[in-house]
Every structure is written in C-alpha cells, then in structure tokens.
Amino acid sequence: MSDPVTALVGPFIEFGFMRRALAGCLALSVSAPPVGVFLMLRRMSLMSDAMSHAILPGAAVGFLVAGLSLPAMTLGGLVAGLAVAGLAGAVTRTTALREDASLAAFYLMSLAGGVMLVSARGSQIDLLHFLFGSVLALDDAALTLLGGIATVTLAVLALIYRPLVMECVDPLFLRTVSRAGGPAHFAFLGLVVINLVGGFQALGTLLAVGLMLLPAVAARFWARDLGGLIAASVLIAVLASLSGLSLSYHLDLPSGPAIVLAAGALYLASMLAGPQGGLLRRLVRGRHLEA
Amino acid sequence: MTPPIRLVGLTLGYDRHPAVHHIDGTVRAGDLLALTGPNGAGKSTLLKALAGEIRPLDGRIERAEPVAYLPQADEIDRSFPLSVLDLAAMGLWRRLGPWRGLGRHRDAVIAALGAVGLSGFEARPIGTLSGGQFRRALFARLILQDCRLILLDEPFTGIDARTVEDLLALIRAWHGEGRTVIAALHDLAQIRAHFPQTLLLAREPVAWGATARVLTPEHLGRARRLSEAWDEDAPVCDGARHAGRVGQGDERGHGPREDAA
Known part of the structure; x- marks a missing residue:
C-alpha cells in the first residue's frame, strides 16, 4: 500500500467485482453530473432529492411483486418517478403553482402511498438495500442498464441542449418563439428520473442524488461557462467514484456512502481552493485592475 | 396588404376582471405606435395578448405574422x-x-x-x-x-439618456424599414417627439390616432379617472353597452381613422 497509484488501482486489477463496480459508477459519472449541472443552474438542486423519495415506493412495489428483481424494481421506480415528475410538471405549466410546491405535493403522495402498500403486504423489506444500494454486486443486467441510461442521457441532452438552455435562461422568450420549451422540460425531468433509478442500482436511492449533485455543485468553483461546468462535473464524479471505491476496499467501508463522501470531500476542496469564487481566492484578493 | 394586427371586441383580464375592456381597431403595416396610459391601464396586458402570452376573455386578435416581443418584466x-x-x-x-x-x-x-x-x-x-x-x-x-412586427413594453425604464437615444434611433431605423413597432411608454414628451401614432389606454381605449390629437389635456384627464378601478363585486358584462358605444364618441371610435383626414 506504499505506492498511492497501486493503492488506487490495485483493487480494480485484482478483483472482478471491483471492476464491475467501477464500470457502473463510471457510467453513472458520465450521465448524472451533467443533469445535476442543469438542476443546479435552475435552482432545482433539492428537486432531485424529492424525486429520489418519489422513486423509492415504486421500487419497493416492484420488489413486493417480483422479489429482488432488477427489471421489476427498475420499472416500478421509473413509473413512480415519471408519474410524479410528469404530474408536477403539468400542474406547474397549467396552474399558478410553482414547480417546487407541486413537486413536493406529488412526491409526498407517492412516498405515503408506497409506505402504505408495503405495510399492507406486511413484508419486511430490507430498506437499507434501497437506501445504500449494492454497488459491489452489480450483475450484467445492472451494468447494461447503467450503460444504457448513460447513452440515453447523453443523446437526449444533445438533442434538447439548445431549447433546455433557453428554457433555463429565458422561458418567456422561448414561449414566444417556439413550443419546444415544454417537451424539452419534460424530457429533462425524464432524464432526472432515469438517472436516479440508475443510481439507485449502484448507490441506493438517497445516495444516487449525491453523484448527481455534489460533482455539479463542486464544478461551479472550477468553470465559468456551461461546457466547462459539465466537463468539470464529469471529471469530479469520475475521481469520486475511483477514490471512493478504492477507499471502501482498503478501509473496509460500505462503498455507496464512500463514493458520495469522496464526492463531498471533492466539493469541500473545490469550495476552498476553486478559482471561481472559492474561499481562498476570496480571502487572498488581488489588487483591482485599471479598468 | 392585410394589417399586421386587428383587434375585434377584445377584452383581456385576470380572473374574469377585465384589464382591457372592449377594444376595437387596426394597426397598419409600418405604424410606429406608442401605447400609453396610467399604471394599471392595461398596456402590458394588451402587449402580452398581442404576443400570445395570455388569451382574451372575450373578442379576438387577428395577427398575421410572427412577433418580436420585449416584455417589461x-x-x-x-x-x-x-x-x-x-x-x-x-x-x-x-x-x-x-x-x-x-x-x-x-x-x-x-x-x-x-x-x-x-x-x-x-x-x-x-x-x-x-x-x-x-x-x-x-x-x-x-x-x-x-x-415585421415588434412589441416593446416600457423599453426605456431604468436606463440612461444616451442608451435611450441609441435605442430610439434603432426604433426609428425599424420604422424606416417599414416594420410595425408598438411600444408601451410613459414619457409623453418622448412620445410626442418620436411616435406619430398613439393609443391612450385606461382599461378601455380613451383615444387612438395621431399623437397630437390623442395626447390632449382632456383625454389625459379622462384616462386618469378611468384607470385603476377594480370592483370585486362587478356585475357580469353583457357586452351590448360597450358595443353600442363603439364608434359613437369621436375619441373612442376607431372605425374611420382620425388621422385619415
């Protein structure tokens, strides 16, 4: 363990399950952080947290119906998440209610409904599995799912990039020139949901939010423009996955939380040392310019 | 050539209370029209409706072409x-x-x-x-x-005189190119200097036509009195009362244009 590089990559060379975990986390690191960047810029950071609550009951219902089956739990989570996102988006666009309020209403209903269904069946679900995931036990199906989600996410983001940016910056203008705002908005909400569902395979529902948001928030301290933010967030997520998994192996820690804590540590470091408004940069101010 | 905008018995508002009441008229291609009136007169509401942002409570807007819209807020x-x-x-x-x-x-x-x-x-x-x-x-x-049709909602609030000059020059250039420009404004001197046409609004059209004939003390006084009344218990409007009045008063009627003479 003396050589840091060996310490970092050793476990992945040695063990197949570590390589699988890394592959899954890297797929998620490419797809979730760009979505998180848009959430952060739309001031909807906490929306992903609410969405993860909305997905949980769906996955639980899938578990109740089919046991610990990936397709059933994924489908359940997708249905619950897309229903909540769709209904909240529709209410926001047709009534006076704002997005955060309508989302809160629907995710609470989804969560309560899920809890009621689970307790009605009287089954003892291992909630910890949902909360903290099973990153060290990713099978082929789970890896395919994560890869598929990453592919779909990048493709859809590329397709809706321009209207999504316009919808974020100036929704009123986009409304007057085009009807693309609505479809772009709903496609984006769909991306949030599928990434959270994918993340719950690797990290568990609650921590899936971590790999979506922490890299995005940390990237704010490194980049100024949107392209830079997205690239920086992906890089930070990859670093967090690599170091988190490696640390969890060496120190015998649960791997899901280790990845998120690694992302958290990178966020704290960025906040301190980041060149774009980081704390140190603010304390050590350069002399002002001529003009 | 079809006019870029025709308003037919147009009533706009929020929550059934009209903010703009029974307005009829035509904006001709190439018009440089100022839209003025007290706060709450319905200027922004009218522009929002012209841009397609809100739907009429009653009547309709006939708009031939796409519009470029600069909102107030x-x-x-x-x-x-x-x-x-x-x-x-x-x-x-x-x-x-x-x-x-x-x-x-x-x-x-x-x-x-x-x-x-x-x-x-x-x-x-x-x-x-x-x-x-x-x-x-x-x-x-x-x-x-x-x-070809540009809507500006109070485009000069909160900016300095030089910027206003530059932007007014731009609007004059658009006018010179034959574009139709409608701008909501408060500065009467500015309107008199730069805008040949004016619509004075106070929840209903007070006067519409050549600027000099619209911005008279009499019309402005009437606009002040009419604006800002919001009656929670207002009766349902039957339309007939207003329909009868259209084209009756010389200052309200917009059938034969005042500036045509």
Missing part, C-alpha cells in the same frame, strides 16, 4: 453562465431551430451587437452587464429576430 436568469453572444443569438431560433449550428450567422450576431453598441462584449457572461448594456443586448436579440 423579463424572466431572464442573469446568473446563468451564458455569453452575450449566445443571448443575442437566441433571436435566430426561428431560422436555426434546436439543432442547426450558428455557422455563417455568427457574423450577423456580431453585427447586431455592434449595432447596439456592444462590440467587444461577445464573450462576456450576461451577469456582468449593467442594466443599460443588458437592454442593448436584448435589442440585439430583437434585431436578429428580424420580425
């Missing part, structure tokens, strides 16, 4: 990491859509920014612009929209 997120060039380039949406690249239009965007006095600002983040510079950038976006 924009919903622009200035903290978004976007460059001035990208903001102005949004005006190209109708030509580029979601996927076509900027390509050869880049020069047009830079030229439009030059026309509003923002040369050299292309790469600046929008959050670093001053209020006046930001308004100039929005005018660059209007230029790139290249619409």
Whole structure:
C-alpha cells in the first residue's frame, strides 16, 4: 500500500467485482453530473432529492411483486418517478403553482402511498438495500442498464441542449418563439428520473442524488461557462467514484456512502481552493485592475 | 396588404376582471405606435395578448405574422453562465431551430451587437452587464429576430439618456424599414417627439390616432379617472353597452381613422 497509484488501482486489477463496480459508477459519472449541472443552474438542486423519495415506493412495489428483481424494481421506480415528475410538471405549466410546491405535493403522495402498500403486504423489506444500494454486486443486467441510461442521457441532452438552455435562461422568450420549451422540460425531468433509478442500482436511492449533485455543485468553483461546468462535473464524479471505491476496499467501508463522501470531500476542496469564487481566492484578493 | 394586427371586441383580464375592456381597431403595416396610459391601464396586458402570452376573455386578435416581443418584466436568469453572444443569438431560433449550428450567422450576431453598441462584449457572461448594456443586448436579440412586427413594453425604464437615444434611433431605423413597432411608454414628451401614432389606454381605449390629437389635456384627464378601478363585486358584462358605444364618441371610435383626414 506504499505506492498511492497501486493503492488506487490495485483493487480494480485484482478483483472482478471491483471492476464491475467501477464500470457502473463510471457510467453513472458520465450521465448524472451533467443533469445535476442543469438542476443546479435552475435552482432545482433539492428537486432531485424529492424525486429520489418519489422513486423509492415504486421500487419497493416492484420488489413486493417480483422479489429482488432488477427489471421489476427498475420499472416500478421509473413509473413512480415519471408519474410524479410528469404530474408536477403539468400542474406547474397549467396552474399558478410553482414547480417546487407541486413537486413536493406529488412526491409526498407517492412516498405515503408506497409506505402504505408495503405495510399492507406486511413484508419486511430490507430498506437499507434501497437506501445504500449494492454497488459491489452489480450483475450484467445492472451494468447494461447503467450503460444504457448513460447513452440515453447523453443523446437526449444533445438533442434538447439548445431549447433546455433557453428554457433555463429565458422561458418567456422561448414561449414566444417556439413550443419546444415544454417537451424539452419534460424530457429533462425524464432524464432526472432515469438517472436516479440508475443510481439507485449502484448507490441506493438517497445516495444516487449525491453523484448527481455534489460533482455539479463542486464544478461551479472550477468553470465559468456551461461546457466547462459539465466537463468539470464529469471529471469530479469520475475521481469520486475511483477514490471512493478504492477507499471502501482498503478501509473496509460500505462503498455507496464512500463514493458520495469522496464526492463531498471533492466539493469541500473545490469550495476552498476553486478559482471561481472559492474561499481562498476570496480571502487572498488581488489588487483591482485599471479598468 | 392585410394589417399586421386587428383587434375585434377584445377584452383581456385576470380572473374574469377585465384589464382591457372592449377594444376595437387596426394597426397598419409600418405604424410606429406608442401605447400609453396610467399604471394599471392595461398596456402590458394588451402587449402580452398581442404576443400570445395570455388569451382574451372575450373578442379576438387577428395577427398575421410572427412577433418580436420585449416584455417589461423579463424572466431572464442573469446568473446563468451564458455569453452575450449566445443571448443575442437566441433571436435566430426561428431560422436555426434546436439543432442547426450558428455557422455563417455568427457574423450577423456580431453585427447586431455592434449595432447596439456592444462590440467587444461577445464573450462576456450576461451577469456582468449593467442594466443599460443588458437592454442593448436584448435589442440585439430583437434585431436578429428580424420580425415585421415588434412589441416593446416600457423599453426605456431604468436606463440612461444616451442608451435611450441609441435605442430610439434603432426604433426609428425599424420604422424606416417599414416594420410595425408598438411600444408601451410613459414619457409623453418622448412620445410626442418620436411616435406619430398613439393609443391612450385606461382599461378601455380613451383615444387612438395621431399623437397630437390623442395626447390632449382632456383625454389625459379622462384616462386618469378611468384607470385603476377594480370592483370585486362587478356585475357580469353583457357586452351590448360597450358595443353600442363603439364608434359613437369621436375619441373612442376607431372605425374611420382620425388621422385619415
């Protein structure tokens, strides 16, 4: 363990399950952080947290119906998440209610409904599995799912990039020139949901939010423009996955939380040392310019 | 040539209470029309309806062509990491859509920014612009929209005299190109100096026609009295009362245009 590089990559060379975990986390690191960047810029950071609550009951219902089956739990989570996102988006666009309020209403209903269904069946679900995931036990199906989600996410983001940016910056203008705002908005909400569902395979529902948001928030301290933010967030997520998994192996820690804590540590470091408004940069101010 | 805008018994409002009541009239192609009246007179409401933002409570708007609209209270997120060039380039949406690249239009965007006095600002983040510079950038976006019909809602509030001069020159240039411009304004001296046509609004049209004939002390006094009354228990409007009055008073009727004489 003396050589840091060996310490970092050793476990992945040695063990197949570590390589699988890394592959899954890297797929998620490419797809979730760009979505998180848009959430952060739309001031909807906490929306992903609410969405993860909305997905949980769906996955639980899938578990109740089919046991610990990936397709059933994924489908359940997708249905619950897309229903909540769709209904909240529709209410926001047709009534006076704002997005955060309508989302809160629907995710609470989804969560309560899920809890009621689970307790009605009287089954003892291992909630910890949902909360903290099973990153060290990713099978082929789970890896395919994560890869598929990453592919779909990048493709859809590329397709809706321009209207999504316009919808974020100036929704009123986009409304007057085009009807693309609505479809772009709903496609984006769909991306949030599928990434959270994918993340719950690797990290568990609650921590899936971590790999979506922490890299995005940390990237704010490194980049100024949107392209830079997205690239920086992906890089930070990859670093967090690599170091988190490696640390969890060496120190015998649960791997899901280790990845998120690694992302958290990178966020704290960025906040301190980041060149774009980081704390140190603010304390050590350069002399002002001529003009 | 069909007129760019025709209003037929148009009533606009919120929650069934009319903010603009039974307005009829035609905006001709190439008009440079000022829209004025006290606060709460319905100017912004009328412009929103013309832009398609809100639907009429009653009556209808006949609009022949796409419109470029500068709202009074924009919903622009200035903290978004976007460059001035990208903001102005949004005006190209109708030509580029979601996927076509900027390509050869880049020069047009830079030229439009030059026309509003923002040369050299292309790469600046929008959050670093001053209020006046930001308004100039929005005018660059209007230029790139290249619409025959342009709606401006209080475009000069909160900006300095020099910027107002520059933007007024731009509006005069649009007028010279035969574009139709409707602007909501408060500065009567400015309207008298630059806008040949005026619609004086006070929840109903008080007068519409040549500016000198509209902005009389009598009309302005009447506009002040009419505005800002909001009756929670107002009866349902039957329309007939207003229909009868249209074209009756010389200042309200807009059938034969006053300036035609």
